[in-house]
Amino acid sequence: FPGEVTVDGDHLIVNGDRIRVFAERDPSKLPWSELGVDVVHESTGFFASKEKASAHLAAGARKVIISAPGGKDVDATIVYGVNHDVLKASDTVISNASCTTNCLAPLVKPLHDAIGVVNGLMTTIHAYTNDQVLTDVYHSDLRRARAAPQSMIPTKTGAASAVGLVLPELNGKLDGYAMRVPIINVSVVDLNFVAARSTSVEEVDAILREAAAGDLKGVLAVNDEPLVSIDFNHNPHSSMYEASLTKVSEGTLVKVCSWYDNEWGFSNRMLDTTIALINAG
Template structure:
């Protein structure tokens, strides 16, 4: 067996912690081999003594399947010690000394900063960002455009957002079956830690209002990012987001307008297209459900996108609407593990 991919996590927030959970679940369910990937270090400005309990118990996903112990500056998970650091400057981290193959950049601080490359200066071989990024060398949605990754040219890789990872499989299935189209997407998204618990100033004014008490219109880069993943759709999709008062579980609605508007679409045919893709070439990244679903039904799903056939609508003018649910934490975290595996092996 090849040597394990050695991973360091920069930012042990929700996404950082859930990469640990996803990694463990992937091994348990046979999607990843034991010893294929190992977490070596965690860097976060918060002390490990405060972070470990948040891994041990999550308010949405409840208890961690295993033992979590904070010891000195380190965290011990099921007997395996992960070194802890609290360094604000990535260039000062000992990634070279630790033989780090991939830094999982989940802090949210460096996604669009040239300082993300300081992880490379510190000795890491690759960086994988769990967010859209203008400074990344390439954007990869695992299972959609893996073939575009070039290990000789791409050192900093963006995995897009949870919404991009939900949208991409559905958008690709539509494109492959019906050809070019323009489209508009709306994500109804669970609130995140970028929002406010009570009314408090925010640079994005709608997000200043209490997250659990409001439907909050805001922006999303998911539609724009699709062009980086599926070049045929560059400039053809636009979108918006509505943040709502649920802790996790989100929904993408995609409305498409075919270039060939003479094509006759039916709900049955669209649903068959999605089911065939989910059972075939998009298996593992696109799920399919007859529905109807609600957000709590999607919690814990490891696929990043689950098409809900009960929400499909069409008309005779080459227009259709499809809907896909996603666990914006768990589903995306499993995609992150795939992405780290992709860049870490090459």
């Protein structure tokens, strides 16, 4: 980190900015009203529904953004760049979806708009996460009970089906799974879909390049270099389309891949969504 971080009592000081630090299990007891907090980022993983996250509202915050897929009761699930324009002043608790949905949705939207997505299956080759373990121990998911640095571990993900929450016209048309691999950060989405009409590698490539330079600039990027996962570490985009891996079979079966820093890219979108939520009223 290119800066200075120190501690002074109950304050974390980052480059001269004083940030209060709390140790409180009950969000309703946090002094958000006293501090004049507008938006809380609920990133503990323990309050991922509107019912639970509303404890922050009771404490005086105006809005809450959950940094994970939210429960069915959240006011909206947002993927910035894809559907942040649906935010309303009345929204109080929203979800920023998952890092994988934030990679997939900006990839799918321009393709669906241009050539149509009939249905599709996604695999995310995903860095291991803090829900996994470093040695073989107990876990409710027996595969996640295995040592993360030692194996490729298949597991479920709702990231593909969650695209239907931000693009309703694709609800029920996408599914997939995750393959957790022994790297600490950066993941890649591998999407296979049936197009509504015949297309080509060249057309798919042109569609995504146009989107990355236009409406999705800053969210979707294009990679033309022979890079590997570590090279995308700390990249702020949600989705980095890998142009060299696009395939089209028989005109309508399409494969596209996109990289994402599953930590830093998602964190950048949390900030973008915060500004959009404030601007909504």
